[in-house]
Amino acid sequence: MNLLRVVLSMAWADDTLEQKEVDVMLNRFSQLFATDPDQQAYLQSQLKEFFVQEVPLEEAASKIKSEPEKELALRLSYEVISASARTPEEAKVNQAESDAYSRLGTELGLPENSVKRAEQEATASLNQGGNNIVDMLAYQLRDYLATP
Numbered sequence: 001m002n003l004l005r006v007v008l009s010m011a012w013a014d015d016t017l018e019q020k021e022v023d024v025m026l027n028r029f030s031q032l033f034a035t036d037p038d039q040q041a042y043l044q045s046q047l048k049e050f051f052v053q054e055v056p057l058e059e060a061a062s063k064i065k066s067e068p069e070k071e072l073a074l075r076l077s078y079e080v081i082s083a084s085a086r087t088p089e090e091a092k093v094n095q096a097e098s099d100a101y102s103r104l105g106t107e108l109g110l111p112e113n114s115v116k117r118a119e120q121e122a123t124a125s126l127n128q129g130g131n132n133i134v135d136m137l138a139y140q141l142r143d144y145l146a147t148p
Contacts, residue, residue, distance in 0.1 A: 003073050004029060004050055005060035006104065010077040012054050013100030022051060024083045028076060057100055061107035070108040071118060077104055079122035 004025070011021040029047055030040035064070050081097040093101070105115050 001050070002060065002063040003069065003076065004047065005053075005055045006057070006064060006073040007076045007080050008050060008053070009055050009057040009060045010097065010100055010104060011080050013057070013081065014094050014096035017051060018083070020083045021080050024080050025051075025076075028079070057103055058107055061104055064108060067110075070110055071114055074104065074108060074110060074115065074118040075122050075125075077101060078119050079125055082122060082126055 007025055011017050011025065026044045026047060030043045034040045034043050061073070064073050078101060081101060082092050110118075
């Protein structure tokens with residue numbers, strides 16, 4: 001849930017939660033934690049109740065401790081803020097989201113090369129429909145959760 005709170009904080013950075021951002025979060029998190037379509041649908045319904053909560057970014061980021069989890073949070077956050085614009089004239093990542101993303105990188109204390117890699121992987125995922133990064137993130141997250 002800490003990952004969800006970080007990503008959700010990023011989605012709320014511009015004071016607007018776009019439907020496309022919600023869709024990306026629901027799809028990615030349900031695919032990370034469930035493989036069966038029925039389990040994914042159930043998980044999506046459970047996750048929706050978190051979407052009305054505005055958790056301060058610094059509070060959410062402070063709960064992320066390991067390097068792999070920090071990188072995962074950063075990738076998912078960038079994917080969510082890159083998913084949509086509030087208006088057709090606006091950039092996909094607006095200034096408020098960009099500022100929040102920079103704060104997240106600082107809060108997580110990740111090196112610049114990790115930040116750039118996260119952005120590239122998130123962009124590639126959005127361009128390819130998300131399947132490659134979902135598989136990679138699912139593997140990394142399961143590996144992280146299995147580590148004592």
